[in-house]
Amino acid sequence: MLEARHLRIVRAISDTGSLTKAAVELGLTQPALTHQLHRMERLFGGALFIRDRRGARPTPLGLHVIERARFVLPSMDALVREARILAGGQDTAAPQIRVATHASPLPVAVVAALREVLPASQVSMRTEPSAQRQLELLAAGALEVAILAEYPSLPMPRPVEVVVHEVATEPLFVALSSRRALAAEQEVELALLAHESWILAEDADARSAEYLRQICDRVGMTPKIAYRVTSQVARDLIARGLAVGLFQPTAAASDGVVFRPLKGSPAELRHVIAVRAGSPVARYGAELAEAARASYWAHAARSPVYRDWLNRRRAVLNRM
Template sequence: MLEARHLRIVRAISDTGSLTKAAVELGLTQPALTHQLHRMERLFGGTLFVRDRRGARPTPLGLHVIERARVVLPSMDALVREARILAEGQDTSAPQIRVAIHPSPLPVAVVAALREAMPYSQVSLRNESSGQRQLELLATGALEVAILTEYPNLPMPRPAEIVVHEVVTEPLFVALSARHVLAGRDEISLADLATESWIIPEDAEARTAEHLRQICDHAGIVPNIAYRVTSQVARDLISRGLAITLFQPTAAPTDGVAFRPLKGCPAELRHVIAVRAASPVARFGAELAEAARISYWNHAARSAVYREWLFRHPPVADRRPVTR
């Protein structure tokens, strides 16, 4: 029978990247932890981690279990805390936490961390593509939390009413047809894309076109921005070889579309957690950012192209090394 302690073991191995480190974190001997891991693998019907001299890396099955564990465990912990609070007759009023999000690998992990930190909170989500608009809503008290992105070369203001936690800065890849003549390259130069038609997804950050023009100017070309369409239409145009666009390297794969790194290109995107300073959430900002960072790197591990890129490039302060 599956128990919470089993899920904690899987989560600890994923977070530490090592059975030895996970055992120390959980206060277990390594043989005891290995025994429990084998029991879970029999229960789930497959291997959860590949183990070698570099540590423990999750399999596709392991990634699925880990992601579910990150959702389930906070709810179980919150249930225990709530029951104890009720048993002691303490106040259980529920603060409203309004969160604005932008498409990224972060929102689910942040919501789970919120529920763990503030078990009685009522969390609501809304989509908001403009990071500037999110900051304005935070500053006026219309939001408590914003999960947003910005371009490092076009940073957004940091109003005094807001506390900003930078999660991770990632490279942006180009998305092009899998049949494109350049799709077989490990990396593509922007100059080789000079004659292509570009897409700006309509749900993209407001300054995306400006960012694209800046990085193309760096390469000595002028981008032909031909389409402003939904992300789904964008993928269809790309798969047919009619256009290209910039994508986050953690984006889910799509039939007929290839994601390739840009060689020597300053195209980057920064993921940010912003909280209203006067909100009760503010004191948990660092915890939310750490939960978001862990979720990001778990998603990064699923992309073979991104893993290869990370292997070829030295890590920086907010980049976790990813092995092949």
Template sequence: MDLEVRHLRVVCAIADAGSITKAAAGLGLSQPSLTAQLRRIERYLGGPLFVRSRQGASPTALGEFVLAKARTVLPSIDAIQVESALRAGAAPDRRPLRYVATPGPLMVGLLEELRELFPGASPALRTETHVPTAVDLIASGQQDLAAVVEYLRPVPVPPPPDVVARTVATEPAFVLLPAGHPFATRPAVGLAEFADAEWVLPPNQACGLFEAFTAACVDAGFTATIRHEAESSAARELVARGTAVGLGQATFRSTPGIVPLPLAGCPLLIRQVLLWHRDGPLAAHAREITEGAERAYAAAVRRSPHYLAWLAERPPPGAEQGWAGAGDAPP
């Protein structure tokens, strides 16, 4: 047999899943069928690629070599397949345009823009709460495009060398208060006034929130009490019940019982960032995709009266840190 692209995908799928059983489920194959494929690939390459145990499948030295080569080759092959389909206006033979996003205004809004921009590519969304996982999916070629939310932290974290980052918008973080809170009717409030508050923040998503929040509180002269770590639905309920105060993006959607309030001096800034592989299928479409993301973000702003009121008083904040600058894609 000859080594084919699909064989490289099989090897990567097993490594990513950590077991043949999980990889088979992800590929839509039976476990015996995938095992047989792997044996044929191993015979062709001259040795075992994985050590199988009760814990799963881990690459051998030969497997690590093949994986390294496969992860280098596959993004370019994917780029050819998807770019050809985009140019021809037809659906790719292998797969849809793969889009991963962390929760934010671009998550669904950009998906709609991608459908308009590339109607033949059948964009498919994968949601991901952990930012480094989304970045790794782009770096490894498993996803074509990512939209992530990043808090500007004291020490910026650059993207991997093969990942291009483009800032779509930089916005202030808003404090989320219960409607009956004494500060809820103010136009803005200083972070220091929450020195005695109990906070609810999302579980660590490695988006810079904890580092940025801790640094901002220290600058304001206190150490915050983070009483709860909860996903968005539980966090909203805790805030609405008056159990804690929280943080939200500027485009936070109106929620009964919750008042988003700007923090005086913008001590916490958030960036909406696009990511793609430097050699991936969307690299040639950076301008169109960025413009689509800007439209999606603008639509989210129009749905956020509290942010519109804030913007009416001042220009949006600039992107001084994070991935902005040399790591950003050219316009």
């Protein structure tokens, strides 16, 4: 018979990518966890993970079970808490605050703010690059907080179960080799990149390719998306002059790579803090967004290229 603890095992293996790490996280011995996993695989009728020296990766069947587990477990936990309260008992467990984030300068500040406003809570965080997925998990009760980003021209839906606080909207800069002639320009015309090979991060949001094609279409070009690679490989390719890519303006500098604004700022990204309505965090959403905003602008101030762009923009606005 399937039990909640079985689903927790599957989720832990997926989150950690390792049976050994999952066993430590759950307080089990590895043989005990392996035995439970074999029982589940017999129950479901197939392997849930491919196990090799790289760790444990979900099979298609495993992905299906994991996805359902992420929705079912929070509902089961909530049922137990509510039942204890209705029965006159006391739920003494510390609030569980589950946070998902994409790559951004915001997560540390948000976690620190959570520690301030909910000091007794247990905060956990994991990376989830898909904004759509983050919102689905929030709406389903599988997360309390999401740190996500959306493209203003491709806005994400706003489920009624989710409260959204906007943090900042930034221009996206183009990353290119410092040896390129365009690196000497203060700003780069997007149309001048028509024949370049473009990079998308391997964990980029699913809409990133659609957005790149959208902004390129406005200047009559079709981007050649040649690489979907890790951030480090992306930077190496760019440094060698083999590719270009869109980056957040707060991205850290690296040897051989420069970031340049696109003329007219055709590409933008909006940073958002989303909280689940009715969760312990809901009342503090504005405070989390304010902490994230302060962190964002602190990172912006440390980027010379972004700082110069902001100063030029303020000067133009002041003359209007």
